[in-house]
Amino acid sequence: MAVTDQSLTQTDCADCPIRHRAVCARCESDELSRLEAIKYYRTYEAGQTVIWSGDRMDFVASVVEGIATLSQTMEDGRTQMVGLLLPSDFVGRPGRETAAYDVTATTSLTMCCFRKKPFEEMMMRTPHIGQRLLEMTLDELDAAREWMLLLGRKTAREKIASLLAIIARRDASLKFAPMQGRIVFDLPLTREAMADYLGLTLETVSRQMSALKRDGVIVLEGKRHVTVPDFDRLLSETGDDNDGGMPA
Amino acid sequence: MAVTDQSLTQTDCADCPIRHRAVCARCESDELSRLEAIKYYRTYEAGQTVIWSGDRMDFVASVVEGIATLSQTMEDGRTQMVGLLLPSDFVGRPGRETAAYDVTATTSLTMCCFRKKPFEEMMMRTPHIGQRLLEMTLDELDAAREWMLLLGRKTAREKIASLLAIIARRDASLKFAPMQGRIVFDLPLTREAMADYLGLTLETVSRQMSALKRDGVIVLEGKRHVTVPDFDRLLSETGDDNDGGMPA
DNA sequence: CGCAGAATTGATACATCTCAAGCTGGGTGG
């Protein structure tokens, strides 16, 4: 919760918490030091807008700490989240002048930024960066397609269960906790942000959270602290294949 | 309509219709000839399944001619299309063993295939391929995010109008026709495929097509041949920003 | 304490789904 001074100032890449997962993951130490020379940190408070869609964007960045969202808004105000950015995720597109989406910090946020020009030049000379970026982009594309199934075909209850499962998984992977039985985590999103993620209204999100609580699938303490007594039970509510076992 | 012998047999890369847009777009002639050595063509009939999700996939490929779809199916049969593959689009993921989605030919289809192993080896030695693949993947990710807005927030009528606009644009770009005024094209998708694309039922697709027809936004001859008398009118039905003009 | 933002809950409206019946056009076999 507390933002340390560390996270507000330049950190040595060697000590970076996302060193092995971010766009720089495959860099050798000499490549890393060249990156180190052009990087700078920026921080944002919860709720702050990092950039508006259509604005000129002269940097790209990695999320170091905190959570941000990508979203699109229609003229009449309908908005759809199209990306959830967690530590190590990459923001911005090399070769693009303006932001294609609104980027918003949902928690306090630290990003490791590179001005676009120098970064693009480094990409040309450092295949490791482009390779890693390709890998990350393919992963994001897979996630986007999973998300499309959710948006197009799942019921409200399945959508909520799926989102909780996604967050639980991510949280467990940070804590190296096993993904079964009892799981405990904090929701990093407001009901409204959940609604924008899921293509629902905030009222429907609230109702379905209450329903899952009533049915014992989850236990809530306060609005944000979630306990999942039985993760498999939660999975069975997502509508996804959850037997997984039995190879043919 | 008629599939020529040409398209069923090996074609010289220099004569390839997707030469300048596919994953090989940036290759120099020596790189191209190495690709040429490992490529082979495969063709499928309309309706045929190219590969099932979960099946072993030992090749990657470019669509040369025709249209294919990527889709996901839930246990109970609900299906969502997650990709529409047009000529020059790339299928498969380097480094992945099994297919993540069902791939289906919706028209007769010709693909230019590479066995995965040799292709991956070439990617290591040929930065141009990885660079182009990154670019294409980023484009697909943008398209997926546009699609997410459609799935999550648009009405049935807006969804249909958006799909028609997408197909009209693609068609016009192939014919170098201007994107305004009267547009004519053929729908390459059945009502059911449209429904799977849009996260609707086929009945709703049919009703909204009828409504757009009744309102004069489109004219139908038969079920597949579409005339759009006024493209701007169609755009205004998509819910997207359509003034576009006025830079601030 | 009391306010403001966040969340819950209720009543009702409405868009889309579901189930069901019929239509259409092109191919086929008698």
Add this chain to the structure above:
DNA sequence: CCACCCAGCTTGAGATGTATCAATTCTGCG
């Protein structure tokens, strides 16, 4: 050459899930 058939499509009537509008109720915080 006609009758039939079938997949693809349209249309209708009613059910249902989610949105909308409107009160409350929480919760953290100045």
